[in-house]
Amino acid sequence: MKRRSFLKWTGIGVLVAITGGFTARGAMAANKYYSGPISDHFDGKLFFNPNGEEPSGFFNLLRWKLGGGNIAWPESFPSPFPQAVPETRVEGSRIVVTMVGHASMLIQVAGLNILTDPVWDERASPFRFAGPKRINPPGVRMGDLPPIDVVIVTHNHYDHLDLETLWVLQDRDKPHFITPLGNDAIIRSRVADAKITVVDWGDAIEMASGMKLHCEPCHHWSARGLGDRRMALWAAFVIETPAGKIYHIGDTGFHQGINYRAAREKHGPFRLANLPFGAYEPRWFMRAQHQNPEEAVEGMLACEAAFVAGHHWGTFKLTDEGIEEPVTALHAALEARNISRERFRPMRPGEVFEVPAAHV
Secondary structure, eight states: OOHHHHHHHHHHHHHHHHHTOOHHHHHHSOOSSOOOOOBTTBOSSOBOOTTOOOOOOHHHHHHHHHSOOOOOOOSOOOOSSOOOOOOSOOOTTOEEEEEEETTEEEEEETTEEEEESOOOSSBSSSOSSSSOBOSSOOSSOGGGOOOOOEEEOOOOSTTTOOHHHHHHHHHHHOOEEEEETTHHHHHHTTOTTOEEEEEOTTOEEEOGGGOEEEEEOOBOOOOSSTTOTTSSOOOEEEEEETTEEEEEESSOBOGGGHHHHHHHHHTOOEEEEEEEOOOOOSHHHHTTTOOOHHHHHHHHHHHTEEEEEEESOSSSOOSSSOTTHHHHHHHHHHHHTTOOGGGEEEOOTTOEEEOOOOOO
């Protein structure tokens, strides 16, 4: 077999493992992560998006991967920012976001240090030898992190839930892990003694410094491999702080802006939203799970975010678009809406964003 063909089929195999491409097996198996009452987003076995689209299956995955259209990325994409050494604590009215890479962000506010979807590994994959490979180093060295109080894991895809990184954080800081239903079972498979609070959509928990964390819907899905598709929940989070409200989404499809408007009605407006805007091509395959830059700008307006820290681009190649296409499309969408680029920052590893006071 020619090397190019071998790599293509190896890549498809890795994607099947990462995305849980065989839907039928997942539908037949019992839920190994969660058992609970039926709700408007849980049918007793699997979670789902109310009135939403389900993820594409294996044959559409094959159609995508064999159909062409992929734009190659460079082997390396260095950040223009040096690796950051964050402050130990941020107090008062300040909100500071430091970009680690992809969806891993350090949020510092009201004396609390919060990490989202921390991934320090070289690959977003169950395998050491294959799968999406990091093309720039983490924007903060693990040893340079301040003490981490809270780790938010939004869902279980490998580019968001990295068990080895969670194990290191547990050994280092013993943080409070917060994650949607079912993901605790995955985390405990590697970090047995972790302090984990499991939340459902609509739940809220009190945190230190008068802060509150709300678990809210997003339009996505979950899988770690074959046979566990949609057995753990996915979520967005609202962080209610004395310095202002922060809306954090790890991954989402736009879903006609329904969840953005609901978040605005319940919690907004927001001083800051952390929004994904990359990994979105081809649209026929990715639309339900990953919003594109234009939709991210629509989401910013719908939830009334004063500022956005944009993520989910430029670190792991997951989809077909070129490496800088998300930023080009983002700037065009902002210009079309007459929105200053300063309000929506496409974050690079090592970049530190001191969020201005909100004027919505």
